[in-house]
Amino acid sequence: MYSAKRIILESAPPLVAFTFLSMFAGLTLETNAAFLATYPGVLLMIPAFIDSCGDISSSFASRLTTSLHLGTGRASLRSKRFRDNVAGTYVTTILFFIVMALLAFAFSAVLGLAMPPLLKFLAAVMASAVVVVTLDLAIAVAVSVATTMARLDPDNFEAPFLTTFSDVVGIMIFISFVGFVISL
């Protein structure tokens, strides 16, 4: 059923492309090293932020593609199933990132890592998470529609696109928002 050769041939090409794109996320971290050195507590939030935005939007996409496969839903706000999916995703995002921002703040205090003021940090985390997830949802819908029209399996495209996008753009938006809110 599986061979190492087939795994290499099918997995390596997209991963190579995504690896190159992810370098720009790393470059964002590097170029903001001075800012992060001032507030090292912000770094606590970075893996959770990028991974969770990707997880939340991948779950949204997975529910969407399942309903498309089953023929029980559409990528349209006229569908109750789609509206529930969108609303559930946003409420999960908001509740999750409130909890995570508070936990990151508490962990930073315990570990003695400097953090921006709580309300500013919370506002920056919430705003950046909502923006990234909104962009992710738009991509998820576009990919599902495009792959369905092209008679491809959307499951093979949604997660790699969304996790890479959340990594690359998520870090840029998060760092920019935190920097902007602190400067106010």
Add this chain to the structure above:
Amino acid sequence: MEMEPYWSFRKIISQSLPFMILSGIGELFGGYFLSHYLEILPLVPGVFVLVPALMNVRNALDSALAARISTAMHLGVIKSRQNKEVSENVAGTVAVAIIVAVVAALSGYVVREAAGIPHVPLWGFAFISLLSLTTVAAIQSLFTVWLSFYARKHRLDPSSVVIPTLTTTGDVIVVVAVYLSVLAYLGVAG
């Protein structure tokens, strides 16, 4: 009384939020190790650029391996750990990790060079990228196989249990592995 559908607004939140918070707490530990990078960053300029890429690749490799093993288990192709399908899967995953680690090192070097920002030599990028990603791929592949069999033994669906567990442990392991690889590089480079 009609049962609430699994895709309802309330079910989406109640099923995903608790696990996401647990996973997020695990990710905070990854962030804690990431904050230690600030201490070594001046010694290895440019290496920070590798971290998100290696986290992303590790996530994709582990999820794909777990999905393949889960499918093979459901189809009855894999019944024990001493199986050619298992060894081919692990070998394929580690081989892809080596290829991608080389590409990550080259990309990291090229991006820094193009941006005109100071960086460690190319062999430094290659050393850190290869050592950390192949080590993580080997550890996580064996963990994936063990966890898949553990899940099946306890009548849990490997698709539902293994991938979420791996995404939580993987990011922390990558951050620690890159940090230790940097220390090894500094030891070799003097």
